[in-house]
Amino acid sequence: MQNMTQEMKQYEVHRIEKDTLEITGEGTNNLWNQAMILTDFSSPWDTNLPSKMEFKALWDGVNLFFCFTIFETLIRIDKKDDSIQSIGNSDRVELFFRPDNSLNPYYCLEIDTAARIMDFVAYPNKNFDFEWNWPQGHLEVKSSIQDQSYSIEGSISISSLKMLNILQDNKIETGIFRAKYNEIEKSIFEPNYISWVDPNTEKPNFHISSSFGVFHLLDNLSV
Template sequence: MKTYNVNVIDANHMEINGKVSHPLWEKAEVLKDFSSPWNSEEVESIEFRALHDGTYLFVSYRVNDDSLHIDRTDDSKKSVDNSDRVELFLRSDKQLDPYYCLEIDPLARLQDFMARPNREFDYLWDWPKKDIAIKSHITSTSFSVEMAISIDALKRFSLIQNDGHIEAGIYRAKYNQQQNGQFKPTWITWVNPQTETPNFHTASSFGKLKLENFKLSKKV
């Protein structure tokens, strides 16, 4: 599996503002290894970073894009689903039973749901609001998203393995206007799932986030 190392930082020092501007982000590895295996067009630059302080997993995306498509109908999950966005899927096991999907648009709106194999999606499920914070920022040429996800929630959902790694899918959906005026998404991923058609909802699209100096405490 592809592996990204999540470096550790001192607790209570990180603050997210949506701009990926905090000095601590300089301690993170920069992941740029994204592609669209089902599309021949070149993918605009995407930078993913992650850090942890033992209490929170901090994740950021910085995406080059000067033609954002945002569905502003309302703040529903459906509007997010029709918008440019970044995505983070987290799985509890290789059987994807279950896995959790976090999809965030440039306005920091969240489409979250729990899923099981064969695209069984539970859109009524929500990631606990007390366990996640999201901020974003838009410029004329890009947008960025930051998340702080509590380690406690990752433990409760059995998403951290004994050796301190998390199995995750890191994705992007870019909507482009077609000649008929409709918008069609280009699907972009860190791990090529080797599928004939775009599919993030498969075990082969996941990689590994390895948390530095972190191990699950043994139950007494």
């Protein structure tokens, strides 16, 4: 894992007691009040401000939990089938994890509002292997749509993060992203890309070393 620099954004993942957080897709469990709330997301390639989004994470020694809340009512979802293309044409949130800044490899989870998962392993220069899947039984995702927002909630086993060499010294180098499709003409949609970290690229590109920040998994139980 690369040396942590001041330039990399940091996020503290608070620890909760084991087996106390159930994934429902609603993100309403009181335990989420113990999590740090991330709201500093931006769309560096679009002059229009994206709708508000919040991200939270917790862990209990066994699982890493995450919750996205997107304050958006116009939701684009391609229901043609459950293919990679269909998910890729839908509004979605994304988590990328890497062992180090070589991006050789890194692991991607892209999840739409129906909790459909596009999981793949990637290598430099956008070399994607869609035949790869997150280890079976080590990832759970649920979602819900409310009047003014939608939520995507999930858990990832700590053992799988260690197996993939992602979790090192209680740190995880992570990218947090979102793709929002806007209708520019009748039935013609274009994506707006939103990121926690501005990768400083001319065109949208999450598949680059500069798009990652750092999660710190704290050992002390949150109270």
